[in-house]
Amino acid sequence: MICVFVTLWFKLFRKIFLAETDVLIIGCGIAGATAALRLARDSKRRIAVITRAPEARESNTRYAQGGIIGRGPGDSADLLFNDIVAAGAGVTLPKAARILADEGPPLLNEILEKTAGVIFDHEASGEPLWGQEAAHSRRRILHVGDLTGMAIAERLISTLRNFDNINIQTDATAVDLITFPHHSRDPLDNYRPISCHGAYVFNRSQKTVHRHLANTTILATGGLGRIYRNTTNPVGARGDGLAMAHRAGARIANAEYIQFHPTALAAPGAEGLLISEAVRGEGGVLLTPDLKPFMHKYSPEWKDLAPRDVVARAIHHEMEACGFSYVLLDLASHMEAEKIRTRFPFIYNECLKVGLDISREPVPVVPAAHYFCGGVLVDEWSRSSIENLYAVGEISCTGVHGANRLASTSLLEGLVWGNRAAIDIERTLGSTGPPPKFEDVPPWDESNLSAEPDPALIQGDMQTIQNIMWHYVGLVRSADRLSRAIRELRHLWNEIETFYRTTKLSDGLIGLRNAVEVALIVAQAAQHNRQSRGCHYRTDAVEVEGDRLI
Numbered sequence: 194m195i196c197v198f199v200t201l202w203f204k205l206f207r208k209i210f211l212a213e214t215d216v217l218i219i220g221c222g223i224a225g226a227t228a229a230l231r232l233a234r235d236s237k238r239r240i241a242v243i244t245r246a247p248e249a250r251e252s253n254t255r256y257a258q259g260g261i262i263g264r265g266p267g268d269s270a271d272l273l274f275n276d277i278v279a280a281g282a283g284v285t286l287p288k289a290a291r292i293l294a295d296e297g298p299p300l301l302n303e304i305l306e307k308t309a310g311v312i313f314d315h316e317a318s319g320e321p322l323w324g325q326e327a328a329h330s331r332r333r334i335l336h337v338g339d340l341t342g343m344a345i346a347e348r349l350i351s352t353l354r355n356f357d358n359i360n361i362q363t364d365a366t367a368v369d370l371i372t373f374p375h376h377s378r379d380p381l382d383n384y385r386p387i388s389c390h391g392a393y394v395f396n397r398s399q400k401t402v403h404r405h406l407a408n409t410t411i412l413a414t415g416g417l418g419r420i421y422r423n424t425t426n427p428v429g430a431r432g433d434g435l436a437m438a439h440r441a442g443a444r445i446a447n448a449e450y451i452q453f454h455p456t457a458l459a460a461p462g463a464e465g466l467l468i469s470e471a472v473r474g475e476g477g478v479l480l481t482p483d484l485k486p487f488m489h490k491y492s493p494e495w496k497d498l499a500p501r502d503v504v505a506r507a508i509h510h511e512m513e514a515c516g517f518s519y520v521l522l523d524l525a526s527h528m529e530a531e532k533i534r535t536r537f538p539f540i541y542n543e544c545l546k547v548g549l550d551i552s553r554e555p556v557p558v559v560p561a562a563h564y565f566c567g568g569v570l571v572d573e574w575s576r577s578s579i580e581n582l583y584a585v586g587e588i589s590c591t592g593v594h595g596a597n598r599l600a601s602t603s604l605l606e607g608l609v610w611g612n613r614a615a616i617d618i619e620r621t622l623g624s625t626g627p628p629p630k631f632e633d634v635p636p637w638d639e640s641n642l643s644a645e646p647d648p649a650l651i652q653g654d655m656q657t658i659q660n661i662m663w664h665y666v667g668l669v670r671s672a673d674r675l676s677r678a679i680r681e682l683r684h685l686w687n688e689i690e691t692f693y694r695t696t697k698l699s700d701g702l703i704g705l706r707n708a709v710e711v712a713l714i715v716a717q718a719a720q721h722n723r724q725s726r727g728c729h730y731r732t733d734a735v736e737v738e739g740d741r742l743i
């Protein structure tokens with residue numbers, strides 16, 4: 194009897210506190226879901242996909258509006274390659290841009306259309322309705338109204354649910370990667386390269402942390418827009434994956450390159466709502482509040498369709514120079530009202546909710562943090578500098594975006610590198626050896642923690658980080674602003690670390706700890722890079738001649 198009880202208890206304990214799998218995927222936006230989809234083709238392979246969100250589809254992917262790049266009429270891989278490289282302002286890795294340009298559009302057709310069943314907007318004849326976006330030399334953007342991301346997220350998640358060997362766990366926040374030598378009990382592991390064996394995962398409903406061991410781990414945790422006061426990103430985008438990888442010792446690159454979207458709605462109750470670039474693609478024009486167009490002064494060639502950094506800084510300059518708190522975006526004068534309602538139903542409805550009718554009047558907009566061009570440095574197969582750790586999607590730095598991302602490349606990048614990670618794992622899984630045993634990895638220790646996390650402290654500290662980042666590490670940077678930011682963030686980092694070490698875990702506390710860590714990473718990278726380039730702009734930039742600073 195006692196024996197049966199002990200066995201049952203042990204099984205229950207394992208179920209709650211321990212998990213083991215072949216591949217652990219942290220995050221199920223487009224990048225994580227794509228990797229899972231390919232890996233699941235071998236029914237013997239066990240794949241765990243975890244997300245901190247209560248719903249699997251909740252992610253940045255879900256909010257993507259404008260669309261994803263296909264191969265439009267008169268288009269070619271070479272033309273796309275040239276556009277990506279031009280937007281990247283000299284920092285795009287040519288090999289990565291070539292992979293995206295060659296593999297992206299066919300893979301979109303194979304995975305999103307054929308496997309997941311996403312139906313993009315098309316004519317009655319079946320010909321896609323190709324959209325135009327800034328700095329693209331061809332109309333090549335596939336979309337589903339202005340809810341492209343929603344369609345992609347829902348179709349991918351429901352396709353994943355068809356596979357018995359994929360276990361999707363929601364409300365599960367990864368706290369830290371399990372890496373050796375950091376979490377090893379064997380002192381000799383200090384002499385081996387850093388390797389990843391899964392993650393400590395916080396179960397938000399049970400409020401417990403368990404060890405999730407895996408042969409291979411894929412970080413697919415998305416971006417970090419939420420470290421800024423004004424952002425288009427949803428609450429989960431706080432850089433968790435970057436912070437975890439950084440603590441584990443992974444190489445990080447291009448962290449100073451934060452892309453600010455020029456046009457987020459500036460209306461109480463809908464702050465940060467993205468007004469897609471496709472709105473300017475369809476003829477929308479930026480105006481000062483006294484109704485004067487201004488983009489011709491900043492980019493005579495591209496005007497309102499100039500690259501994002503140019504448009505965002507132009508708006509910032511107009512606002513600062515003339516004391517405006519916003520500028521206007523006018524689509525109503527350039528597109529019929531009915532067409533606006535059909536092409537942009539989501540934006541139209543969300544604006545109406547706060548009393549603005551985009552089909553009849555210009556709407557107020559401001560720039561907002563939108564996309565993280567840097568990240569965990571990976572190679573062409575999504576491999577990070579840590580053994581058995583891959584990074585895919587917005588959290589990774591493949592080199593594609595360089596100093597500035599070309600619109601609508603990020604969904605495609607998640608698709609291509611999510612798929613590539615899976616291909617590489619398929620090739621290597623058998624040879625990586627089994628993960629360590631549970632006895633080799635210490636359990637999470639919360640024994641001395643009694644304080645409950647205080648939401649007021651978490652929210653207050655988070656707002657402080659967001660304000661520091663917005664004012665001092667925002668669109669326009671300087672040595673003075675950056676060193677002030679770093680001083681204040683270091684102080685906050687110490688405070689938060691003490692808070693973290695003395696308080697029971699919550700998802701909010703995990704996010705706060707990560708947010709201050711990644712804010713420092715971004716601020717320090719911005720301080721080190723004294724050149725203005727792409728979306729990193731400094732008022733005190735040094736000039737460069739050839740490869741020499743002058």
Ligand SMILES: Cc1cc2nc3c(=O)[nH]c(=O)nc-3n(C[C@H](O)[C@H](O)[C@H](O)COP(=O)(O)OP(=O)(O)OC[C@H]3O[C@@H](n4cnc5c(N)ncnc54)[C@H](O)[C@@H]3O)c2cc1C
Binds near residue numbers: 251
């Ligand atoms: C409003 C908006 C509009 C956009 N429009 C476009 C567009 O039109 N075209 C385009 O190409 N790109 C667009 N982008 C960018 C694009 O949506 C993202 O770059 C892309 O979706 C990122 O995909 P991902 O899979 O890397 O991450 P995400 O889709 O953000 O997924 C991240 C996943 O990680 C999970 N996660 C995070 N932290 C943890 C943790 N600690 N533990 C467990 N799980 C965690 C999240 O819950 C989520 O499941 C847009 C972004 C926004 C915000």
